[in-house]
Amino acid sequence: MSRILVVEDDVAIRRLAHDLLSDEGYEVATACTGQEALDLLAEWYPECPDLILLDLMMPVMDGETFYRHLPSEARSIPILVLSGSRGAREAAMRLGAAIIQKPFDLDDLLQRVESMLADAVATDPARIERLG
Amino acid sequence: MSQRGRLMLTLAAAMLPLVLLALGLLWRDAQAVENRIARDRVALAQAGALTVTAYLEGNLRTLQVVAAELAGVSPQEARTLQPWLSLKQQSNPWSGLGIHDSEGTRLVGTLQQSPEAPPVSISDRGYFQRVQETGEPTVSNAVIGRGTGRPTVVLAVPLPMADGERGVLVAPIHLESLSTGMLSALGADGVRVMLVDGAGQIVVHPDPEQVANLTSMADREEVLASQRGEMGSLIGDRGGVQRLVAYAPVPSVGWTVVISEPSSIAFAPARELLLQGAGLLGVTLVAVLAIGWVLGGLVSRSYASEQRARQDAELQRRSAQDSQQRYADLVDGLDGVVWEARADDLTFTYVSPASESVLGHPADYWLAGPSRWGDQMHPDDAAFTLEHCVAELREGHDHSCEYRAIHADGRVIWVADMIRATLSDDGSAQLLRGIMIDVTARHQVEEERTRLLSAEQRARAEAEDAVRSRDEFLSIASHELRNPVAAIKGTGQLIRRLADRGSLSERAEREYLDTIVRTSDRLARLVEDLLDVSRLRGDQFQLRMESIDVATLVREATSTEALAGREVRVDGLEHALELLADPDRVQQILQNLLENAAKYSPSSTPIDLVVRVEGGRLEVAVTDYGIGLPPGSERTLFTPFGRAPNAVSANIPGMGLGLYISRRLAEAHGGTLVVQSAGEGHGSTFRLLLPLAPVGDPNRAVGVMGGVTT
Numbered sequence: 137m138s139r140i141l142v143v144e145d146d147v148a149i150r151r152l153a154h155d156l157l158s159d160e161g162y163e164v165a166t167a168c169t170g171q172e173a174l175d176l177l178a179e180w181y182p183e184c185p186d187l188i189l190l191d192l193m194m195p196v197m198d199g200e201t202f203y204r205h206l207p208s209e210a211r212s213i214p215i216l217v218l219s220g221s222r223g224a225r226e227a228a229m230r231l232g233a234a235i236i237q238k239p240f241d242l243d244d245l246l247q248r249v250e251s252m253l254a255d256a257v258a259t260d261p262a263r264i265e266r267l268g
Numbered sequence: 269m270s271q272r273g274r275l276m277l278t279l280a281a282a283m284l285p286l287v288l289l290a291l292g293l294l295w296r297d298a299q300a301v302e303n304r305i306a307r308d309r310v311a312l313a314q315a316g317a318l319t320v321t322a323y324l325e326g327n328l329r330t331l332q333v334v335a336a337e338l339a340g341v342s343p344q345e346a347r348t349l350q351p352w353l354s355l356k357q358q359s360n361p362w363s364g365l366g367i368h369d370s371e372g373t374r375l376v377g378t379l380q381q382s383p384e385a386p387p388v389s390i391s392d393r394g395y396f397q398r399v400q401e402t403g404e405p406t407v408s409n410a411v412i413g414r415g416t417g418r419p420t421v422v423l424a425v426p427l428p429m430a431d432g433e434r435g436v437l438v439a440p441i442h443l444e445s446l447s448t449g450m451l452s453a454l455g456a457d458g459v460r461v462m463l464v465d466g467a468g469q470i471v472v473h474p475d476p477e478q479v480a481n482l483t484s485m486a487d488r489e490e491v492l493a494s495q496r497g498e499m500g501s502l503i504g505d506r507g508g509v510q511r512l513v514a515y516a517p518v519p520s521v522g523w524t525v526v527i528s529e530p531s532s533i534a535f536a537p538a539r540e541l542l543l544q545g546a547g548l549l550g551v552t553l554v555a556v557l558a559i560g561w562v563l564g565g566l567v568s569r570s571y572a573s574e575q576r577a578r579q580d581a582e583l584q585r586r587s588a589q590d591s592q593q594r595y596a597d598l599v600d601g602l603d604g605v606v607w608e609a610r611a612d613d614l615t616f617t618y619v620s621p622a623s624e625s626v627l628g629h630p631a632d633y634w635l636a637g638p639s640r641w642g643d644q645m646h647p648d649d650a651a652f653t654l655e656h657c658v659a660e661l662r663e664g665h666d667h668s669c670e671y672r673a674i675h676a677d678g679r680v681i682w683v684a685d686m687i688r689a690t691l692s693d694d695g696s697a698q699l700l701r702g703i704m705i706d707v708t709a710r711h712q713v714e715e716e717r718t719r720l721l722s723a724e725q726r727a728r729a730e731a732e733d734a735v736r737s738r739d740e741f742l743s744i745a746s747h748e749l750r751n752p753v754a755a756i757k758g759t760g761q762l763i764r765r766l767a768d769r770g771s772l773s774e775r776a777e778r779e780y781l782d783t784i785v786r787t788s789d790r791l792a793r794l795v796e797d798l799l800d801v802s803r804l805r806g807d808q809f810q811l812r813m814e815s816i817d818v819a820t821l822v823r824e825a826t827s828t829e830a831l832a833g834r835e836v837r838v839d840g841l842e843h844a845l846e847l848l849a850d851p852d853r854v855q856q857i858l859q860n861l862l863e864n865a866a867k868y869s870p871s872s873t874p875i876d877l878v879v880r881v882e883g884g885r886l887e888v889a890v891t892d893y894g895i896g897l898p899p900g901s902e903r904t905l906f907t908p909f910g911r912a913p914n915a916v917s918a919n920i921p922g923m924g925l926g927l928y929i930s931r932r933l934a935e936a937h938g939g940t941l942v943v944q945s946a947g948e949g950h951g952s953t954f955r956l957l958l959p960l961a962p963v964g965d966p967n968r969a970v971g972v973m974g975g976v977t978t
Contacts, residue, residue, distance in 0.1 A: 238750040
């Protein structure tokens with residue numbers, strides 16, 4: 137069971153992502169700011185989520201700042217940026233993250249999530265071992 | 269023309285008469301010499317004539333002596349006297365000696381004759397006839413000797429014979445002997461000494477041919493003149509050669525002595541004299557001209573240098589005058605005050621007249637009074653300037669400074685003062701000399717330039733800010749628009765998806781639909797706000813000013829749905845208040861403030877609305893007792909999409925446009941919107957300040973009426 141962290145300030149989208157992914161059988165946690173997300177990661181440590189859905193424009197701590205504050209062992213977590221802002225694509229590239237533009241189709245979102253999780257498993261032997 | 273040239277010309281002009289005179293004198297001298305030479309030649313000819321006379325006279329006398337010895341001889345006796353005659357003939361230069369009877373028949377002679385030959389008679393000869401007629405001794409003209417064939421003259425004297433008859437004693441003389449004597453006496457190189465007999469025949473001549481042929485010179489001028497008894501000289505063409513001919517008659521016989529020589533030889537001394545004189549003259553002339561040339565050069569040079577010196581002196585005098593004048597012109601005409609002051613106490617020792625125009629006081633003002641350098645300075649600048657300047661200058665350093673000065677009319681002007689220190693021997697400054705220039709205009713220009721520059725920079729910064737904030741605005745706006753759209757779309761898809769699977773509970777479906785409705789509302793509000801923001805930013809915001817009753821305004825604002833169930837305490841509406849403003853916009857501001865107050869405070873807490881008037885402004889203060897504001901959040905609060913961090917973290921929905929719009933609307937009315945908060949959890953007070961009426965500012969009123977304001 138993959139664990140997904142959704143970091144999104146918009147309550148409706150947060151709820152949408154949560155309900156969609158939960159319905160697909162993922163374990164989903166949500167945070168409405170970057171700071172909350174860091175707090176959650178710290179709480180889970182040494183467990184890490186398998187994927188982070190990240191909004192970039194958030195109050196208090198935006199997505200980029202959140203990424204810079206990630207502990208080094210959490211940097212390898214695949215990130216899927218959810219954004220509607222204009223500079224999002226460049227920002228996502230800076231983070232080494234994939235991006236899906238708002239508004240998105242739910243099928244697209246699920247497909248991206250699945251493929252990213254599959255890639256991560258294929259390229260991370262430690263995780264394969266652990267998952268196995 | 270050069271000085272030298274002029275001098276040479278003068279010299280030449282002065283010398284011309286002298287040269288002419290000298291040439292004249294020379295010519296005259298030469299003539300005199302020629303004349304003397306000619307006279308000499310004539311004298312020579314005369315001498316020749318005397319010689320001939322003496323010769324002939326002597327021989328005639330000798331012949332007469334012989335005749336005297338023979339006087340009374342009979343013809344028979346005479347025929348026997350040949351030896352005696354020979355004896356007599358040999359002791360004389362005669363070529364023969366003979367006795368002729370009165371008939372002319374020769375009785376005896378030294379010249380031998382053949383006995384068979386007929387007796388020689390001389391009766392036809394002129395000299396015989398002359399002797400017979402006159403009884404006087406006579407000399408014949410030249411003849412060719414009958415016996416000798418040689419040119420001969422015959423001397424003939426009468427010989428009284430025994431029978432009383434007159435015989436004639438004759439003695440021929442060969443002319444060669446006469447020639448020899450005369451040539452040896454008179455001859456010289458190129459000089460012909462000639463003797464011409466009474467018939468004009470040449471008797472003596474250097475050329476024997478001439479004598480032998482007895483060439484006639486009878487038609488010659490000199491001969492004719494001589495036969496008239498004259499003596500003299502002439503210059504004539506003789507055989508193509510110009511010759512000086514001197515002649516003198518031999519009186520007793522009517523002969524002529526002619527001395528002839530080429531003029532070129534005869535007059536050589538004169539010519540020589542002339543040449544020498546001319547040469548000398550030429551040399552003198554050349555020398556004089558050369559000296560003149562040299563002197564001319566010297567004089568010219570010295571004249572030129574003198575001229576130059578004079579010009580230099582004049583130039584110097586003029587330049588001295590000029591420089592004085594120039595100095596005066598410069599100093600007086602300068603748009604700056606030239607001044608001099610003592611270094612120790614800074615009192616003025618000189619101030620140029622320009623001080624009147626620059627500082628307003630005439631020069632005397634500074635010199636007469638106890639004024640010092642620095643008195644003219646603006647009090648704010650004086651201390652600093654003097655301290656720095658004087659320190660530099662007393663050290664002997666030149667110094668320039670700019671300061672404000674007070675003009676006599678009270679104006680403040682900017683002055684640039686360039687000062688130079690005159691040093692005394694010990695290196696300390698003795699005198700300060702400076703020039704104050706009014707640089708007010710420059711300062712004004714600089715200030716203006718600085719102002720323009722900063723204005724331009726500000727404008728550019730604003731423009732850049734505008735661009736940046738527009739980009740930012742668009743970025744945020746797109747994000748804010750995409751979020752609700754994404755939510756609505758996604759939620760709709762989710763409902764369908766869950767419904768398809770049959771896993772959609774009724775409760776969840778309702779929640780999702782609520783979300784869609786709420787989010788759609790939010791989207792609508794957002795679009796409305798974005799339009800407002802866009803209008804406000806784009807200066808295309810139109811206010812419809814009306815006179816509004818404030819109480820009505822407040823009542824409407826407090827009675828909205830958003831405030832349902834909240835306690836709103838209104839204060840300050842005891843007196844009727846009129847406000848000139850756009851009622852919709854003011855209503856928008858008030859509603860926004862009240863909704864915020866309600867949104868960010870617990871529903872149990874009241875909201876206070878206080879109206880008051882202060883300094884012609886209406887103040888509406890809306891206070892809540894809610895989450896408050898963290899320090900420093902006031903700034904972001906009024907920017908587009910700016911929200912307080914605690915509002916976000918408390919998950920209170922909002923787009924951060926309301927306060928931005930409200931403040932812009934207040935500003936558009938000439939008012940403002942400010943916030944105060946005691947901190948997080950201590951509530952906030954927003955104060956809306958609006959002018960009651962836009963009075964006293966017609967421009968603003970016009971701007972408002974024109975519908976364009978910011």
